[in-house]
Amino acid sequence: xxxxxxxxxxxxxxxxxxxxxxxxxxxxxxxxxxxxxxxxxxxxxxxxxxxxxxxxxxxxxxxxxxxxxxxxxxxxxxxxxxxxxxxxxxxxxxxxxxxxxxxxxxxxxxxxxxxxxxxxxxxxxxxxxxxxxxxxxxxxxxxxxxxxxxxxxxxxxxxxxxxxxxxxxxxxxxxxxxxxxxxxxxxxxxxxxxxxxxxxxxxxxxxx
Amino acid sequence: xxxxxxxxxxxxxxxxxxxxxxxxxxxxxxxxxxxxxxxxxxxxxxxxxxxxxxxxxxxxxxxxxxxxxxxxxxxxxxxxxxxxxxxxxxxxxxxxxxxxxxxxxxxxxxxxxxxxxxxxxxxxxxxxxxxxxxxxxxxxxxxxxxxxxxxxxxxxxxxxxxxxxxxxxxxxxxxxxxxxxxxxxxxxxxxxxxxxxxxxxxxxxxxx
Numbered sequence: 222x223x224x225x226x227x228x229x230x231x232x233x234x235x236x237x238x239x240x241x242x243x244x245x246x247x248x249x250x251x252x253x254x255x256x257x258x259x260x261x262x263x264x265x266x267x268x269x270x271x272x273x274x275x276x277x278x279x280x281x282x283x284x285x286x287x288x289x290x291x292x293x294x295x296x297x298x299x300x301x302x303x304x305x306x307x308x309x310x311x312x313x314x315x316x317x318x319x320x321x322x323x324x325x326x327x328x329x330x331x332x333x334x335x336x337x338x339x340x341x342x343x344x345x346x347x348x349x350x351x352x353x354x355x356x357x358x359x360x361x362x363x364x365x366x367x368x369x370x371x372x373x374x375x376x377x378x379x380x381x382x383x384x385x386x387x388x389x390x391x392x393x394x395x396x397x398x399x400x401x402x403x404x405x406x407x408x409x410x411x412x413x414x415x416x417x418x419x420x421x422x423x424x425x426x427x428x429x
Numbered sequence: 430x431x432x433x434x435x436x437x438x439x440x441x442x443x444x445x446x447x448x449x450x451x452x453x454x455x456x457x458x459x460x461x462x463x464x465x466x467x468x469x470x471x472x473x474x475x476x477x478x479x480x481x482x483x484x485x486x487x488x489x490x491x492x493x494x495x496x497x498x499x500x501x502x503x504x505x506x507x508x509x510x511x512x513x514x515x516x517x518x519x520x521x522x523x524x525x526x527x528x529x530x531x532x533x534x535x536x537x538x539x540x541x542x543x544x545x546x547x548x549x550x551x552x553x554x555x556x557x558x559x560x561x562x563x564x565x566x567x568x569x570x571x572x573x574x575x576x577x578x579x580x581x582x583x584x585x586x587x588x589x590x591x592x593x594x595x596x597x598x599x600x601x602x603x604x605x606x607x608x609x610x611x612x613x614x615x616x617x618x619x620x621x622x623x624x625x626x627x628x629x630x631x632x633x634x635x636x637x
Binding site for chain 1: 482580581584585586597599600601604606610614617618620625626627628629630634
């Protein structure tokens with residue numbers, strides 16, 4: 222079975238809800254998802270305004286601790302998530318969910334301290350985690366692979382799901398989905414993408 | 430029964446498909462729709478970049494025949510459609526569909542000549558049509574009412590549907606919907622807007 226990819230950034234509350242939905246679907250309904258990184262700081266960077274498919278400014282080229290708080294925090298979080306992924310797929314989901322919940326549910330800053338706490342919540346092997354984090358070049362190379370694939374795919378926001386059949390779309394929703402509604406909500410999204418009408422966009426208008 | 434509003438611009442092929450869908454739904458399924466104008470030239474105008482809710486540049490303030498071909502054609506088409514609406518609701522639908530098909534199916538220019546031909550295809554009373562068109566101030570006032578309501582609603586593209594319950598969203602699809610699929614396609618759109626997840630956006634990513 223080919224998995225559905227979910228591109229996310231820890232900065233984004235919509236990505237949090239998307240990853241929670243994907244986690245419900247994989248645990249309770251046997252669907253397969255793979256976590257992938259897309260950087261909003263990179264995607265929205267002025268130097269990349271010409272083309273979302275060919276970035277010139279890459280998050281992976283930036284020194285640790287340089288740039289805005291969002292830039293620093295998201296780079297650190299991505300590298301930590303790549304380190305978590307070294308332990309196992311399950312540990313990686315646990316880490317990503319713990320960090321998302323800390324930041325978007327519990328309103329913690331996306332900082333080194335919050336990242337370490339999430340690693341503990343996820344019961345990572347902490348010694349191994351530090352060792353993997355210290356291999357900065359290897360973790361950045363893995364992150365770069367995700368960011369390059371996202372650019373090729375034309376990802377512009379998170380969460381974006383890429384279905385096995387090739388459909389790919391940003392899916393933004395404001396409410397956490399309950400376990401009872403997870404499958405129905407997902408099937409609605411898939412039905413939109415598979416409709417004969419070739420639906421390209423549904424986007425709410427906001428009143429003044 | 431409160432009707433669903435459909436905001437459209439004759440310039441837009443997606444609006445054409447939206448109006449065709451609405452026409453199928455009203456004729457074959459008893460749903461109620463009302464045609465409304467939103468101007469893409471106005472919505473995308475640099476002078477209005479600050480706020481889509483408070484335009485400073487209005488299409489209705491522009492002299493006939495001034496500006497780009499899109500500006501000239503869309504203003505003329507809107508005023509003609511307001512004139513057609515004076516005859517009857519049915520005549521107005523017939524005119525709007527005839528003009529949309531001429532431009533987007535048959536690839537005619539959006540010009541005075543195409544507009545006159547559409548009026549004849551729609552079997553408008555041509556003498557009355559010219560008389561109503563000549564009341565330029567009244568037709569512009571009607572158009573202005575639509576454009577102001579669209580701005581208040583936050584419309585940014587066409588077609589945008591405003592449901593009786595208050596949901597409003599841009600609905601862009603690339604394929605004409607067949608009569609057999611009309612209701613299913615519409616219900617899919619409505620289900621997205623009514624979902625407990627409070628879906629705000631579904632938008633495809635385009636590959637490089």
